[in-house]
Amino acid sequence: MEGTDPVNKKLTAALSGGAVLVAALTGCSSSGGGDKGPDPKLVAWAKTVCDPLPAQQAKISGAFDALAKVAKDGPPKDVQKTDSQAFQDLADGFKARATTLSGAGAPPGVDDGAGKQQDAVKKLTALSAAYVDLKKRVDGLDTKDQTKFASGLGDLSDRMKTVAAQYDGVITSLQNLEKGDVNAAVTKQSGCTKASASPSPAKS
Template sequence: MEGTNPVNKKLTAALSGGAVLVVALSGCSGSASKGNPKLDAWAKTVCDAVPAQDAKIKAANASISKAGDNNTAPDVLQKTDSQAFQDMSDGYKAIAAAINGAGAPPGVGDGAKRQQDVVKNLDSLAASYADLKKKVDALDTKDQGKFATGLHDVASQMAALENQNKSGTEALRNLEQGDVKDAIAKQPSCKKVAASTSATTG
């Protein structure tokens, strides 16, 4: 089983950046401003969609990490990674849908463009993870050598997703400027994600 284990650890390392994107939406603290009720309502719509998806994405990371730590059989590894990629794809797609459904943040200059940049980035990430799931599903678990080679290719593609993650994080931070940041920081659902993230990484 030596062929797949180091590769799955590489896959795990590549995946560790995935959950950072959601944190960008929640790990901010804003100043105590009187706020804009419409913007607060917008922030609530976005933030309320985050905890469940954030948990799903973190659990997907954890399942791949756990599989990488053990001497896991190829068929089990394939099933674990496939489900994890599906969950990540679903998670990012759901957050994109929530932000898209919320519309542009009220009273924010070029808010519509910033909002659509985030949606586009998250949808693109969701599609990339769906593609990785297809690649993992197509791997030959009966042939150890072929499986290890295929998994290596998947890990390389995962590493290439880092730029997409950076781009998505940047788009989220851009959306979060000024009053939007303050409105998001006040939402209990985003605070909850920020707290769970610092507990995990701290």
């Protein structure tokens, strides 16, 4: 087992260290909107975006927790199985988020709302695809050869640098979408409030 555990810990650190915060996913920050409150149409849009969030966030957080736990020890087959499932859950979670935002459409009454919404959907979809790719890569690792397995995890960790950059792009895009009245609207939604109260992805 020597050589595998440190590499897998490095992989998990790359994954969980750059995890998207609930606030970035939802716009559930503490800053408020205007005194008049957000437009009712925007509040309705926010409800569409926020209602599915707790389940999506639970899947994403659960995946990061699984990656953190398997990094501690375990035979290659167990590491592969857990990592594979976690990558699939992350792919599904971010794809669901993209689908929700796509279905909600542009936030009404927001300057360049359509452009901001479409950019967020595009980046979330790309992030989901990146996790699908990671799943394929980990599924292809040779668990019978310890040296090859450790080397494969090292390559996977290097690949995560690209995924981390995509993560940053998602955060920036969502924060851009969440500004002003959009933020005021989503903070009124119980789905966003519940997600904000849920545990954050484990840090390595």
